[in-house]
Amino acid sequence: MRQIRTLGLLGTGVIGSGWAARALHCGIDVIAADNNPAMEDWIRGSVDNAMPSLDALTADAPTPPKGTLTFTTDALAMARSADFIQESVPETLDIKHQAFAAVSAAAPADVVIASSTSGFMPSELQAGMTHPERFVVGHPFNPVYLCPLVEIVGGSATSDETRAAARTFYESIGMHALMVRREVPGHLSDRLQEAMWREILHALNDDIATTGELDDAIVYGPGLRWAFMGMNQVYMIAGGEGGARHFIKQFGPALEWPWSHLKAPPLTDDIVDRFADGTAAQAGGRSIRELERIRDECLVAIQRVLKKHDIASGATLNRFEAHLKSMAERRD
Ligand SMILES: NC(=O)c1ccc[n+]([C@@H]2O[C@H](COP(=O)([O-])OP(=O)(O)OC[C@H]3O[C@@H](n4cnc5c(N)ncnc54)[C@H](O)[C@@H]3O)[C@@H](O)[C@H]2O)c1
Structure with a gap:
């Protein structure tokens, strides 16, 4: 499996920006592609907003220097440079199919292409892709930078290597990978x-x-x-x-x-x-921004309490911090 140094994002809205923050916090560079140039300001603002919460979440572990965020409206340029691609465009089958056809033709064959889809089944999404065996659903929860759950679902063409590579990557950025046994609409x-x-x-x-x-x-x-x-x-x-x-x-x-x-x-x-x-x-x-701040503070506080009990998302956080510590030792 490729070492993931650069995460490519397709779609930089609510979910794409959450993926960006999580990866940047782990020292991974991000190339974020969105066909709306106005999204550059949005993703940079969202990432800045998320970082204090991520720092508070992993306060007991050394974190690497943050990755670098690059924005582009050229999805193909993103696809040629990324080690792993996470798609988060709107939940419309046509938009997703068009995006996958173009991006999969440009990305090297060993680059995993994952979709954040909330409900489409991977088999319907991977139809028409170049190298559909490297496609998988990686369904996160909002806010992606604080909720560790990611549901990993393979379609009929997805290889076991792709499922395993997705799991390894998501776990390396502090997530709990739930391997869904069989594709169904809406996952679990x-x-x-x-x-x-x-x-x-x-x-x-x-x-x-x-x-x-x-x-x-x-x-x-x-x-x-x-x-x-x-x-x-x-x-x-x-x-x-x-x-x-x-x-x-x-x-x-x-x-x-x-x-x-x-x-x-x-x-x-x-x-x-x-x-x-x-x-x-x-x-x-209260504004949405204020509600998000309250939500984020509570999500951090709950996970840091559960960490002491090494249970559920607290156990995931313990593993994440252990991973960050071993990365720091390798840097020294
Ligand atoms: N919002 C949630 O709570 C949530 C949770 C989990 C998963 N998801 C899934 O994540 C995906 C994205 O949802 P969202 O809420 O972030 O949507 P969003 O509307 O906030 O963002 C979508 C972004 O995609 C961009 N876009 C549209 N077409 C594009 C294209 N062809 N190429 C590049 N960019 C394009 C838009 O400009 C927009 O910035 C959906 O599949 C959704 O089901 C959403």
Whole structure:
């Protein structure tokens, strides 16, 4: 596998800029390509904004000199110079297909091309590419610079070497690589999130609760647990000494009723208003930038607490800092 000295980015919006910050923090140079020249200011501003949080996250480890960020509107020039390419253009199949056809024809055959797609399956994305075996989905979470999860999904043409190379690269920049066994629309995490969001929209539509009340139903209860134990482990514990078998016997029958809906409600103007007005009321006049700052400070604080328990994202952070320390020893 190539040593990744230069990360090439295609698309430098919310997700592309997050990838840039994470890589630069690890001393990797970034060539960021976007067909909108105005995105240069955006990505530079986003990276500057992310760096203090990344420094705070890895405060116990020496970090290498930051990589260098270069911006271009020439995707092919990016493709010829990058050791690994991460695509984060809009979630539209045509745009992605066109971008992959051009970039894969220009990039050397041993350069992995990964997509941040939230929901497309890798087999549908890699169709028509040059060397489709080096294509893989690497689906991150926002903000990419602080959330360690990346879902790695191969398509029918993806090689095992590509999956392994993607895993090695993502782990070297502090991520938790979740190897998804089989491609399905929405991968794993977004399927789970979608099920919950569908219920939220039903609750708004049925006038059961506001967006704020529904968010309270998460953050004061289940959400507190989910940062370190997923739903399955939490339910096992909730079964007491009888564990998961007792839990499913007690609460499983409710699935037959069921409490929740299986189809989303139609997205009427009224639901859109309730969602938008409700979340604006929750923001209480704070700007998106202010909310991002609060989010980022909490994400850093939570991971640094979990680090002491060496669990979940805290365990990933321990491995990341150990990697940064071994890189520093090699530099000395
Ligand atoms: N926003 C999220 O929370 C999130 C989370 C995980 C994954 N994703 C996925 O990441 C991808 C990007 O999402 P985003 O939210 O960053 O979008 P975005 O709209 O913020 O950014 C997309 C960028 O791509 C650029 N672009 C469009 N066509 C291009 C082309 N042909 N070549 C180069 N650049 C091009 C646009 O100018 C824009 O800057 C999508 O596939 C999305 O599903 C998004």
